[in-house]
Amino acid sequence: MSCNGMASSFFPSGFMFQLQAPCEDDHQLVSPVRSLIPTNLHHLRGVAPATGKRSASFSGAETCEEANGDDELSDDASLAGEKKRRLNVEQVRTLEKSFELGNKLEPERKMQLAVALGLRPRQVAIWFQNRRARWKTKQLEKDYDVLRRQFDAIKAENEALQAHNKKLQTELHVQALALRGREASDLINLNKETEGSCSNRSENSSEINLDISRTSVAERSCPPLQILPYFQSVRPADPDCPKVENDAPEGSFSNLLCSIGDQSAFWPWPDHHNFH
């Protein structure tokens, strides 16, 4: 078996360079397994991480060598009585590189990594499982952040719409009051003049025609403005408006939308008119 035959399909180029190095001193190795362990990993075994605070890490092979000699790759190697140790920096770095190539571990790649790093295949599989779990957790955090930002944006938009809605309602209320006040005064004037003309018909008939002529045709042809909900009273009969049930609450959102002529400034998407 060549030093880099099967492994070339699984490891990045930089990693392959590491794998090739040990071939130069095969005669010093006690097993084929060791021939695939990067030279820089040999001397890094047990080296503490950059913090310098953590104690020396272990390698699975070392543990197994101590436990059961040449059976260092056996998955059923018992670790009973063994304490858990962290993988060293170089082992983790190599596993990370391999993980970037694919987060699912094929049996061949697992064997290659186990051989290269001096770990049991079971350890490599477990590392990938835990790594996938960590990746998923981080992905969930990212997704949560995205959703939260979207929610905040929509919430702000909703608040702006509600503020605008309130402003429009106020304007309509003022206009409705003004209209009613004007119509009421017109009615009073009309009644006064009508009564006066009846009592003084014989005396001042010319004023009647004058007063009536001041009343517009439109006002005379329409019934007095009823006290209506704001939006019902001003809503035009727009066939394009979505159908709203007759017993819909007064001032419902749909009615409000129909009563607003130009809302383009309040919709973030350009084709809001298709949003029904």
Place this chain on the structure above:
DNA sequence: GATGTCAAGGGGAGTG
């Protein structure tokens, strides 16, 4: 001592 991280144990489910 509390807390976080990580390797590993173990069970359930899916698959060929």
Place this chain on the structure above:
DNA sequence: CACTCCCCTTGACATC
């Protein structure tokens, strides 16, 4: 049925 994956948990260790 062996194998793998996912999920939850445990135990060791590091850090504060």
